[in-house]
Amino acid sequence: MSIERAIVEARRKPWGSRNLLPWSDIAASDDPIGELWFRRAGATSPESVLLLKLLFTTEPLSIQVHPDDTFARSIGLANGKTEAWYILSAAPGARVAIGLKRWLSSAELRTAITDGSIGDLVQWRPVHCGDAIFVPAGTIHAIGAGIVLAEIQQHSDASFRLFDYGRQRELHPDNAVAAAKAAPAPRQWPSRKLNETRTALVTSAHFFLEKIDLVAGSVWTLDARNEAWIVLIKGQGQIAAATMSGQAVFIEADQLRIEAGPDGLTALLAYPGPDADSVALVEHYPDMPGHPRPKTEELQTWWR
Numbered sequence: 001m002s003i004e005r006a007i008v009e010a011r012r013k014p015w016g017s018r019n020l021l022p023w024s025d026i027a028a029s030d031d032p033i034g035e036l037w038f039r040r041a042g043a044t045s046p047e048s049v050l051l052l053k054l055l056f057t058t059e060p061l062s063i064q065v066h067p068d069d070t071f072a073r074s075i076g077l078a079n080g081k082t083e084a085w086y087i088l089s090a091a092p093g094a095r096v097a098i099g100l101k102r103w104l105s106s107a108e109l110r111t112a113i114t115d116g117s118i119g120d121l122v123q124w125r126p127v128h129c130g131d132a133i134f135v136p137a138g139t140i141h142a143i144g145a146g147i148v149l150a151e152i153q154q155h156s157d158a159s160f161r162l163f164d165y166g167r168q169r170e171l172h173p174d175n176a177v178a179a180a181k182a183a184p185a186p187r188q189w190p191s192r193k194l195n196e197t198r199t200a201l202v203t204s205a206h207f208f209l210e211k212i213d214l215v216a217g218s219v220w221t222l223d224a225r226n227e228a229w230i231v232l233i234k235g236q237g238q239i240a241a242a243t244m245s246g247q248a249v250f251i252e253a254d255q256l257r258i259e260a261g262p263d264g265l266t267a268l269l270a271y272p273g274p275d276a277d278s279v280a281l282v283e284h285y286p287d288m289p290g291h292p293r294p295k296t297e298e299l300q301t302w303w304r
Helices: 069-074 106-115 173-179
Strands: 002-005 007-017 033-039 050-057 063-065 083-090 095-100 122-126 132-135 141-143 147-154 160-163 198-203 207-214 219-239 248-272 279-284 296-298
Touching: 050 219, 050 248, 063 173, 083 198, 083 207, 095 132, 106 160, 106 173, 132 198, 147 207, 147 219, 147 248, 160 173, 207 219
Parallel strands: 219 248
Antiparallel strands: 002 248, 007 033, 007 050, 033 050, 050 147, 063 141, 063 160, 083 132, 083 147, 095 122, 095 141, 198 207, 207 248, 219 279, 279 296
């Protein structure tokens, strides 16, 4: 049983930002920060199944691909990397690349990596605040400039670069060709409203990502059978010791009290699959005669 205010680890990246407000007050100085990784608070705590990050982009990221579990294990890694993004802010014209414009053979993909033409073959799409995007392992992808996003993923840092905009970092053509599905991306399914407070953003065998919207002054208990991550993205309130946007809490086999502030509270909630009923939200009502009984917002079997 555990409830922990997450520790934040800053990762310096050439495409990152020097201003992380309002998501973090960490000073980037002259060395831009591209990622904030949320870690469990205990130094001896077991590693979480999922990894939660915030990304800040002022330049495009490399075009890359992540391995699935089978390929990852064949090269000695514990697991692959399927991920999902939730767009927290996007500058006008911001975009991401998901999949390719057409199918490529392995030989064609290798040639496109070698001569750089892969940059013209990825399928770009515009993004806006509130978009949720699923990136299954094997999908060739990139994140453009002017974006702040939350990312939930399998706990892995396995990334193979295909193109890096002249930054002179190493490319990984052999592993990229072996890991990639050199094809258009799978269909992106729309978000689904589960009830008054919970919206399913991304569902997969590896994890579920939800948005929860709590009305002003309401008090809730989040009951998690296994692990879960929750990060504030709008409004104010109290979630353990987290009180502002960009702060995260880890919970495992425990009950977390959530108090929404005067303007309400919006948060992202992520937890492992494939069991879709491992978390529940219970609202607490004032103890008044004739007041309705507490209601439980339970997750139904809705994953795909």
